[in-house]
Amino acid sequence: MPSFWRESPGQLDNHRSTESLPALADILIIGGGFAGASIVTHLLRHPSYQLSRPSTLILEARQVCSGATGRNGGHLKPDSYAGIATLAQRHGVKAAAEVADFESANLAAVTEFIRQEKIDCDFVVTWAVDVQFHEKHQNRLREGYESLVEAGVESTKATFCAPDHYAEQLSGVKGAKGMFSYTAGHIWPYKLIHHLFQEAILQGVNLQTNTPAISISRNNREDFLWSVDTPRGKVQAKKVILATNAYTSSLLPEYVDKIIPYRGTVAHIKTPGVPPFLPNTYSLRFSDWDFDYLIPRPDGSIIVGGGRQAYLKDMSQWYGNTDDSKPIDRTREYFDGYMQKHFHGWEDSGAYVSDIWTGIMGYSSDRLPRVGPIPNRQDMYIMAGFTGHGMPQVFLCAKGIAKMVLEGGSFKETGLPALFEESQERLDNPRNMVHEIHHAASSCAKL
Ligand SMILES: Cc1cc2nc3c(=O)[nH]c(=O)nc-3n(C[C@H](O)[C@H](O)[C@H](O)COP(=O)(O)OP(=O)(O)OC[C@H]3O[C@@H](n4cnc5c(N)ncnc54)[C@H](O)[C@@H]3O)c2cc1C
Structure with missing residues (x-):
């Protein structure tokens, strides 16, 4: 169903940069929401991207910004005390403070970016x-x-x-x-995301909407490690970034009950x-x-x-x-x-x-975003699981992902909050805090 934000879709809504799907991509991003758009934006701004010009392809299953980002409240609200206090109890003040300061840095970064680029997005x-x-x-x-x-x-x-x-x-x-x-802050999310993709396309990025990735498998080749199936053919990629939000587990089984x-x-x-x-x-x-x-x-x-x-x-x-x-x-x-x-x-x-x-x-499942290299999947990255609160987190997470993908460095070197790092330990943790929300509601726990 349409949302208010998507009532007058932009010209890129069903964009396909090329008629047929490229067979190869140096960098493949799956997902055309705020995460996908921010990742490509930061890739393009990284000095080594401009030097090596890797071929970059974005697959979006439906239209541009038709997932959560095109249907949300547009509220860019950094948490500074509520969820943060819970994080402090659970993980210590230092780790919680990293998240709080990161979220307010996101608001500042988005504000500055929109000002500099003069983006019309209310x-x-x-x-x-x-x-x-x-x-x-x-x-x-x-x-x-x-x-x-x-x-x-x-x-x-x-x-x-x-x-x-x-x-x-x-x-x-x-x-x-x-x-x-x-x-x-608050924003018209679709207008921002549309703008980011427009810029990316102008710089040679290939966007393919209405092209769901159906499955991912490992290739026998050393360079193009991953093969991604779509109804329009197969793409082989050197590096894959999943910006697939709620739908991640349909591609990677380890995310069932995790996102x-x-x-x-x-x-x-x-x-x-x-x-x-x-x-x-x-x-x-x-x-x-x-x-x-x-x-x-x-x-x-x-x-x-x-x-x-x-x-x-x-x-x-x-x-x-x-x-x-x-x-x-x-x-x-x-x-x-x-x-x-x-x-x-x-x-x-x-x-x-x-x-x-x-x-x-x-x-x-642990109510924290999942960002970084995916354990046991070489050259595959995730940036998803924003737990209904992505607007003050996504933009700078994407800067960290771009750094890891292009420099090959570790998560630590990005300066992102340590709690956001994807790990085997998190994937193995059986606790499902989303179930706990339901239990609280069912028992009508007011406080
Ligand atoms: C009703 C609602 C209200 C919200 N309100 C707020 C708010 O006010 N403030 C806030 O901070 N956050 C809010 N959120 C959360 C926020 O919208 C998300 O955290 C953020 O938009 C996540 O961005 P994303 O790019 O990760 O996900 P999405 O915008 O969902 O993008 C993921 C994209 O990946 C595509 N995709 C998935 N799988 C595949 C595949 N296999 N192949 C190709 N493409 C694929 C999807 O089609 C989708 O377009 C809200 C969310 C909802 C749903």
């Missing part, structure tokens, strides 16, 4: 306002926040925790019991007249597993994602579900009257759901 830098509805939840988040501030984590220090008794007045959200605010397709929903809310002014982006948190996020468009309409309480208990609606052809049951009803219910000043706005769509996220 990009806005603003404040994110996170609201909790339960005191206990707020207290727990504040504790985590304070310990990160105490440890000196820079991006947490740049986050404001409002006095609880002002949360409702400062946020404008009815019944708010606590509030944090910090810098975030899990997770169907999510986003709606577009409009008003018949001039909407009440909403200056920030918002997250409304009802519990750890149950939250919505809102992004005001420059025209005052609202993009809102989440709605988990409408469907999360029914696992078949989301877990392992890749059907983005129809809305998730009960979500339209959930978002009907949403602004009137939650925001002061919207009661008489007449706000209504003008559009609703689904998209498929790639949830990692």
Whole structure:
């Protein structure tokens, strides 16, 4: 089904740079979303690419930016304290701080890139306002926040925790019991990705849309190690990069239950007249597993994602579900009257759901992105599993991938957060934290 962002697709939507599929590629990227587009962008900017000019091919199963990136909320919101505090508990403050600072560096890098390239993609830098509805939840988040501030984590220090008794007045959200605010961005994702591919094609990169990779096998040759089958023929490649998000396990069996397709929903809310002014982006948190996020468009309409309480208990609606052809049951009803219910000043706005769509996220079983060389697969790399939170992570992860692919260096040398590195240990870990979300929802654990 279409999404708001894909209502007027660009000229590259069904692009094929050459009529037939090239038989050989030095670098093959599979996936044409934010990950694929960012990887090719950073490859092209790497000095050794410009010297050696490797042939680069991108395979996209459907249209350009038709996966999660073309269906998301467009919220570029670096986490600075919430998930980060959980990471600190689990992996230590140093590792968590790396992730927090990396995410805010991503926002800065995307901002700078868009400014320099003058990309028309409705990009806005603003404040994110996170609201909790339960005191206990707020207290727990504040504790985590304070310990990160105490440890000196820079991006947490740049986050404001409002006095609880002002949360409702400062946020404008009815019944708010606590509030944090910090810098975030929002964007028209399709326009950015389309621009990145346009630039890449101008520089000689071959993009083949509507060309799914069906399988990957090892060649007997020493140079072109990998052979990728598609319905349009076979490509042999020296290096393969999987930017296949939720669909990774259809190509590599080791990713079954490691990157899990997770169907999510986003709606577009409009008003018949001039909407009440909403200056920030918002997250409304009802519990750890149950939250919505809102992004005001420059025209005052609202993009809102989440709605988990409408469907999360029914696992078949989301877990392992890749059907983005129809809305998730009960979500339209959930978002009907949403602004009137939650925001002061919207009661008489007449706000209504003008559009609703689904998209498929790639949830990692340990809830961390998977980036780097794939164990036991020489010259094959992964950049996927962004767990519904790729917008403040993908761009600079791609810079790291480009460095590894072109320089042959190690993950460590990229400076990417250590927790993101793909490893055999992570692949062998039987824990499935995505199941745990369902258990929390089923037991209605509020906090
Ligand atoms: C409903 C929804 C709301 C979201 N909201 C936000 C948000 O507000 N903020 C945020 O940070 N993140 C959000 N996310 C997550 C974010 O969109 C993703 O983390 C990010 O877009 C991932 O980019 P990607 O390129 O890895 O994946 P995708 O955009 O899914 O791209 C992967 C591409 O690979 C292609 N592909 C897969 N397998 C093959 C194959 N075998 N052959 C060829 N091509 C293949 C797919 O067709 C797809 O186009 C949301 C996601 C969804 C679904």
